[in-house]
Amino acid sequence: MHITLISFLNKRRSLYPATEEYNQQQLSAAAKERGHDLSIVNVGDCQLLLQAGASKMLYKSGDFPKTDGFLVRFSTSFGTHIEAMFVKQLTLDGYTVINPYEGLIRAKNKLRTLQLLAHHAIPIAKTVVIKSRSGIDRAVAELGGLPIIVKTPFGSFGRGVVLVETEKSLYSVIELILKYMALGTDSTIILLQEYIREANGEDIRAFVVGSEVVAAMRRTARGGDFRSNFHQGGTVENVHLTPEEHACAISAVRVLGLDYAGVDIIRSKEGPKIIEVNGNPGLEAITKATGVDVAGKIIDFTVEKIKVSREKT
Ligand SMILES: Nc1ncnc2c1ncn2[C@@H]1O[C@H](COP(=O)(O)OP(=O)(O)O)[C@@H](O)[C@H]1O
Ligand SMILES: [Mg+2]
Known part of the structure; x- marks a missing residue:
């Protein structure tokens, strides 16, 4: 069988490029051991041609490689919805795509993840989502007081998670996050979460x-x-x-x-x-x-x- 691994690895922007390279090598080796071919296509070399009834993915200067299915390594942290459109196209084209588009974008956003899990009564760390400084006091009260955990929706590798122990740092940390979010493309949403001490x-x-x-x-x-x-x-x-x-x-x-x-x-x-x-x-x-x-x-x-x-x- 031929499997194409769609890699979102961007060596210049990734925090830990060697880690994702290792992951992809492991998948490649495992496929080979089982007698399958696995080729790696970087999303940076793909384009998307949209036209009525005949949209398709393009690859470098030629056609997209023929394959039986796709394995997606969605190691991207920003502009996730936009970049995920490449994955969506493969799905629309009828390919088996692992992990699926919808799952990837839900999981990428901690808020979306927790919202869905809570809806299905799956236990999560209690979380309050705030949009601005004005929501802080109510949120902290809902969480039973300090200390609390403050998170951005798109962090990974432990970056973007803060333990706030005093009221003094609470407001300044949140203001700092809101300020930097407003500069970027992220909307200003912050997750305040119960700190599970134990x-x-x-x-x-x-x-x-x-x-x-x-x-x-x-x-x-x-x-x-x-x-x-x-x-x-x-x-x-x-x-x-x-x-x-x-x-x-x-x-x-x-x-x-x-x-x-x-x-x-x-x-x-x-x-x-x-x-x-x-x-x-x-x-x-x-x-x-x-x-x-x-x-x-x-x-x-x-x-x-x-x-x-x-x-x-
Ligand atoms: N609510 C919490 N209570 C206690 N520890 C937490 C809580 N949330 C996160 N942590 C600790 O911080 C780490 C990173 O948090 P996480 O939400 O998984 O962010 P990341 O996506 O950066 O890994 C977790 O692995 C856990 O050890
Ligand atoms: Mg984590």
Whole structure:
């Protein structure tokens, strides 16, 4: 089978280009091991031709390569809706695309993710969305007072997440974020979230492929940090999920419409709470912590999904 990996890697703009290169190499190697071809097409080399009834993707100076299906690595942080249009086109053209367009854009935005999960009664960290300084006091009251977590909707790798412990820093941090958001293309929306103290710098990453948790790890923050992200120096180890955590992770991925994802869960005294779902999860930490060939699981799933969709047509 021939699979095309659509890469959104932009080496100049990406925070950790080597990480995403590693992920793509792992997927490539796993495909090869299974006797499949995987070619990598960077979205920077694609154009989109729109015309009535005959729109199509263009590639460099020629046609788009022939393929059986697509694996998308949506490692982009800005202008996500616009760039995702390339993924949407492949779907409109009838291809099997993993992860699907809708799932990717839902997961990219923490607000959209939490809204959907909450609607489906999946436990999340309690969150208040504010638009301006005037919403702060009410939000903090809803969250039961300080400390709280302040987040931007599109952060990743632990950047864009702040623990605010005093009223003094609360207003200035939010003003700073609002000011920089207003300069960019992001609309001014900030997430204020209950700080789950008992997390104590730890969280769980459940790696879901299809309707299975294929691997899970505990991440522990470095030193005094509250952020357990691997890219903030966090350490990782294999962990067993409780049945409740397992069920939460599976439901979250299904509700968001993703084929595979990393679900971040905090073990709170009230039970598991999801803080985010990553539709472009890293493979390195989870592979090293658990010994599971997650890249292989993704390729197996992709091949199976392509086969099933072919049988339908
Ligand atoms: N509400 C919270 N309570 C306690 N710790 C949190 C909370 N939200 C995030 N964290 C910590 O901060 C880390 C980064 O937050 P997250 O929302 O996952 O942002 P990112 O997308 O940058 O990874 C989490 O992995 C977790 O360790
Ligand atoms: Mg995270």
